[in-house]
Amino acid sequence: MSNFPLLDAFYLVVDHESRHTEVVVLQMTISSTHKGSAKGFAFLERLKDRLQFLGDKRFGPVDKRQKLPAWRISFNYRLVVPIPTEDQGSVTFIWKFPCKFPSSISGSVYIQLVSSELPALLTEEDESHLDEDYD
Numbered sequence: 001m002s003n004f005p006l007l008d009a010f011y012l013v014v015d016h017e018s019r020h021t022e023v024v025v026l027q028m029t030i031s032s033t034h035k036g037s038a039k040g041f042a043f044l045e046r047l048k049d050r051l052q053f054l055g056d057k058r059f060g061p062v063d064k065r066q067k068l069p070a071w072r073i074s075f076n077y078r079l080v081v082p083i084p085t086e087d088q089g090s091v092t093f094i095w096k097f098p099c100k101f102p103s104s105i106s107g108s109v110y111i112q113l114v115s116s117e118l119p120a121l122l123t124e125e126d127e128s129h130l131d132e133d134y135d
Helices: 039-056
Strands: 009-015 020-028 033-035 072-084 094-096 107-116
Touching: 020 039, 039 072
Parallel strands: 020 072, 033 094, 072 107
Antiparallel strands: 009 020
């Protein structure tokens, strides 16, 4: 088994007033082409269901509970690429998703370059040597 397919991390941006939670999905890479796995979609769909359940849960006596609008859950996806400062603007990156996004977790996709003053540690395009074995 390799690293978690599709994402390395995520964080939540919660706005209680508007009852909206944005799930920001992060994938880090040093390769100019990155491929994910559809297995990550199932995880994100379970996460969305859980957030929806927690957001819609009401506390207190039944007769005193307020009728509140449902929480909105949205997603955006960011491929984070550390790149030496002198290379920025001269490199093209591609993030290939394994299949069509399920509509329940679709969202905007961004490639986010992170400046680095250090020279790149690896110049290989293949990330397969970075796979970890969890068996």
